């Protein structure tokens with residue numbers, strides 16, 4: 001997610017779940033080919049498994065970028081067919097590619113020929129006045145024939161004329177049933193459902209009907225939920241007993257990054273929603289918002305912020321012992 005799932009966010013989320021696949025923000029082919037590559041797509045090995053999302057519509061450029069991403073160590077290359085922004089439309093990629101499934105197929109085929117890691121597509125149900133029944137079926141059939149490894153569907157239309165990108169994440173109604181139906185009509189294609197999944201418990205219910213679930217805003221805004229992913233979805237122990245324990249495990253990363261000149265708040269901003277219903281959560285946020293943004297703020301500011309929060313597990317243990 002643009003401006004949200006940067007490398008600091010991904011490192012932090014990886015502390016909360018060892019199993020979930022994590023995605024980068026969309027990076028355009030132009031940026032990968034001509035930009036400061038290490039800054040734009042560099043990542044920490046701890047983030048594995050991590051997928052890169054590319055934005056583009058030119059098969060040769062996408063193939064070249066997929067190869068670069070594979071060389072960087074990415075575990076999957078994903079093509080964005082869902083972003084509705086004006087800038088992206090001007091580039092003729094993102095959601096407007098819903099109208100050109102043949103071109104998306106060519107892009108997938110070119111990327112598949114270039115790399116050994118999985119190549120996936122993330123799309124919408126349809127755009128504008130397209131009927132989601134044939135539009136989504138056509139996209140699925142064509143990308144499957146091109147060898148795609150999974151199709152992730154944001155289960156709402158995008159309106160390219162009349163709605164802003166932000167409105168396009170909420171205004172067009174969700175239709176999870178359309179994605180369930182897609183899975184039934186394409187049983188051999190891995191289908192991942194995205195859009196409005198608010199909890200790991202809800203994700204687990206959808207997994208009876210689709211092959212995977214992608215969580216966006218709930219994962220970012222309420223990262224504490226990610227501690228339930230490994231136990232509930234993978235039958236593995238949670239990496240930490242509490243959000244506070246996970247946050248404390250981030251401290252060596254914070255020390256390393258701030259030591260290299262990263263601003264504390266560039267990391268700390270991703271932690272604001274970590275403590276839900278935990279005594280001290282508001283004081284934690286306030287401390288970060290006031291002290292964390294100051295020039296020269298370092299790891300001690302974060303340590304002081306953590307000290308304002310009760311450890312929920314320890315708190316429960318204390319309550320049980322009382």
Ligand SMILES: Cc1cc2nc3c(=O)[nH]c(=O)nc-3n(C[C@H](O)[C@H](O)[C@H](O)COP(=O)(O)O)c2cc1C
Nearest residue numbers: 001002025026122154169194195196197215216217
């Ligand atoms: C701030 C923000 C940035 C986003 N950036 C991207 C992006 O770069 N690529 C993408 O495929 N979707 C992007 N999305 C859309 C989400 O991936 C997701 O499809 C959408 O929010 C619906 O899922 P959710 O209800 O679980 O959040 C973004 C969403 C938000 C809120």
